[in-house]
Amino acid sequence: MTEMLPMDSFPALPGAGTTPAPLSRKAKAAIVVRLLINEGADIPLEDLPEELQARLTQQMGSMRTVDRATLASVVDEFAQELESIGLSFRGGIAGALDALEGKISKQTADRLRKEAGVRQYGDPWARLRDLGPDKLLPVLQNESTEVAAVLLSKLDVKRAAELLGKLPGPEARRITYAVSLTSRVTPDAVDRIGLSLAAQLDAEPISAFDNGPVERVGAILNSTTATTRDDVLEGLDETDAGFAEMVRRAIFTFGNIPQRIAARDIPKVARALDQEMLVTALAGAEAAGLQASADFILENMSGRMADQLREEVQDREAVKAADMEAAAAQIVQTIRDLEASGDLLLIVEESAPE
Numbered sequence: 117m118t119e120m121l122p123m124d125s126f127p128a129l130p131g132a133g134t135t136p137a138p139l140s141r142k143a144k145a146a147i148v149v150r151l152l153i154n155e156g157a158d159i160p161l162e163d164l165p166e167e168l169q170a171r172l173t174q175q176m177g178s179m180r181t182v183d184r185a186t187l188a189s190v191v192d193e194f195a196q197e198l199e200s201i202g203l204s205f206r207g208g209i210a211g212a213l214d215a216l217e218g219k220i221s222k223q224t225a226d227r228l229r230k231e232a233g234v235r236q237y238g239d240p241w242a243r244l245r246d247l248g249p250d251k252l253l254p255v256l257q258n259e260s261t262e263v264a265a266v267l268l269s270k271l272d273v274k275r276a277a278e279l280l281g282k283l284p285g286p287e288a289r290r291i292t293y294a295v296s297l298t299s300r301v302t303p304d305a306v307d308r309i310g311l312s313l314a315a316q317l318d319a320e321p322i323s324a325f326d327n328g329p330v331e332r333v334g335a336i337l338n339s340t341t342a343t344t345r346d347d348v349l350e351g352l353d354e355t356d357a358g359f360a361e362m363v364r365r366a367i368f369t370f371g372n373i374p375q376r377i378a379a380r381d382i383p384k385v386a387r388a389l390d391q392e393m394l395v396t397a398l399a400g401a402e403a404a405g406l407q408a409s410a411d412f413i414l415e416n417m418s419g420r421m422a423d424q425l426r427e428e429v430q431d432r433e434a435v436k437a438a439d440m441e442a443a444a445a446q447i448v449q450t451i452r453d454l455e456a457s458g459d460l461l462l463i464v465e466e467s468a469p470e
C-alpha cells in the first residue's frame with residue numbers, strides 16, 4: 117500500500133527503517149485519511165466541523181513521506197481502535213437530534229435545537245427538495261427574486277417547472293430571468309440561503325391538531341343526535357354563518373346519502389353493512405323523515421336484494437327512534453371507514469351560490 121504514497125523526493129518522517137516513528141494523533145489521522153483516499157474510499161469529510169477540516173488539511177500539508185514500518189503500525193492501531201468500538205455517538209446535539217428524529221416530539225426537538233444553537237443536521241437543500249409544492253410555493257412568493265431564483269435552481273427540473281407553472285406570469289418571468297444571473301453566486305451563499313429557508317420552515321408553529329376546525333366540528337356533529345346537531349348548527353348560523361355552512365358541507369349523515377354517495381357505490385356499501393342493521397334503518401327511515409335516503413339505497417342495488425330487503429322491512433314492527441338513529445349512525449360510520457380505506461369517495465357538495 118505504501119507505493120501509493122509519495123515516497124520519493126521528500127525526506128522521510130523520523131524513524132525510517134524497521135522502527136515505527138513516534139507520531140501525534142493528528143499525524144496518524146492524516147495518514148489514515150490519505151491511505152483511504154488513495155484506496156478510493158468515499159470519506160464524508162464535509163460532515164466534520166470546519167475547524168477539524170482545516171486542521172486535517174494543514175496536518176496533511178505539513179507531511180511528506182511515511183516509511184513502511186510506521187504505516188503498518190498506524191494501520192494496525194487504527195484497526196484495533198475500530199474493533200474495540202462497541203457503539204458510537206456522532207454529531208453532538210445535532211447528530212443526536214438527527215438520530216432521534218421521529219422518536220421525540222417536534223416541539224422538544226425544536227426547543228433543544230434552539231437552546232443548543234445548532235443547525236438542522238445534514239444538507240438543508242436535501243430537506244428542501246423533499247418538501248411538497250404547497251410548502252415551497254409560499255417561499256417563492258414571499259422571498260426576494262434572487263432567493264427564489266436560487267431555490268428554483270437547486271430543485272429538480274420537474275419540481276421547478278411545477279412550481280413555476282403555479283406562479284403568475286410576470287412573477288414567473290422575473291424569477292426565470294434571475295436564474296440567468298446566478299452563475300456567480302458562491303457555494304457559501306447558496307449554503308446560507310438553504311440554511312435560512314430551512315430554518316424558516318422549521319420555525320413554523322406546530323399545530324396541535326391533525327385536521328382543521330371545520331373537519332373536527334363536522335366529525336363531532338356526525339356522532340351526535342340529530343336534535344343536538346340541528347341545535348348546534350342553528351347556533352353557529354347566528355355566530356358565524358360562513359363557518360356554519362362549511363361545517364354543514366363537512367357533515368355526513370344518513371340523510372346525506374343521496375347527495376354524497378354515487379349510485380354505483382351503493383352495492384359496495386350494502387355488502388359492507390350488517391343486514392339487520394340496514395333493515396332497521398330502512399324500516400325507521402320514513403318516521404324519521406329520511407325516506408329519500410332509504411329509497412336511494414333500494415333503487416341502486418340489485419333487484420333481488422332490494423326485493424328481499426323490502427319484504428323484511430314490511431315484516432318489521434315499528435322501529436323506535438333511538439334504534440333507527442343507532443342503525444343510521446353505524447351505517448354512516450361504515451361509509452366513513454370505506455372512505456378512509458380508499459374504497460369509496462364521497463361527493464363534495466358545492467357551496468350554494470350567493
